[in-house]
Amino acid sequence: MTPPLDAQHVRRAFGRAATTYTQHAALQREVEDRLLERLEYYAGEPARVLDVGCGPGRHAHELARRGITVHGVDISERFITIAQAHAPPGATFERLDARALPFTAEFDAALSLCQGAFGLVTGDGEDLLVLAGMARALRRGGRLAVSAFSAYFQVRFGEGTLDAATGINHERTEVRDETGAPKAVDLWTHCFTPTELRALVADAGLRLDAIWSVEPGAYRAAAPTVDTAEFLVVATKE
Secondary structure, three states: OOOOOOOOHHHHHHHOOHHHHOOOHHHHHHHOHHHHHHHOOOOOOOOEEEEEOOOOOHHHHHHHOOOOEEEEEEOOHHHHHHHHHOOOOOEEEEEOOHHHOOOOOOEEEEEEOOOOOOOOOOOOOHHHHHHHHHHHHEEEEEEEEEEEEEHHHHHHHOOOEEEOOOOEEEEEEEEEOOOOOEEEEEEEEEEEOHHHHHHHHHHOOOEEEEEEEEEOOEOOOOOOOOOOOEEEEEEEOO
């Protein structure tokens, strides 16, 4: 099945389940002390962070509670509405397409975690558009962190059908709206190898610092393996 022209359609589908999405406390802790320690871009100074594909604001809210100024963007209007409704001081939100970020040298760090945007765009070259837009948004010396699905894991353990030619996995899944009613949706996600991620980082004009195998809530510095569902890419704008 061919993905629709709007490659971020799934953000709108997930927007119907946004309230439930915010209730997983373990996932909300992904951006806490361990990730901040790994990125090392705060050093006691106030920081401004761009959260790309912010969803209902779970990462942005956690960062703002630590005194960090965060601007979250997402293509789902419903996600943005919920993020704004419960935002702590220091967290702002805006509906934008991650493929057309308008920022230039405004942020100390840029994040796209849990396939917030990176990896959910499946058109040719669109992942680079997201990454390059995030790189452009960074000040010199700014840090970037994106998570990406592992092609290795998908081949071994994943559900759905992986297109070997494109690295795009298609599966039929279910989301629930805010009343709990189920809705079946098609989900396309881009799966990567570390080699592909290194090339994308270089093409975006960033210096690669690390690629780690990670799990939600466990962003530790671990070498890439075939047994973990996600990679975390950390890079710097020189």
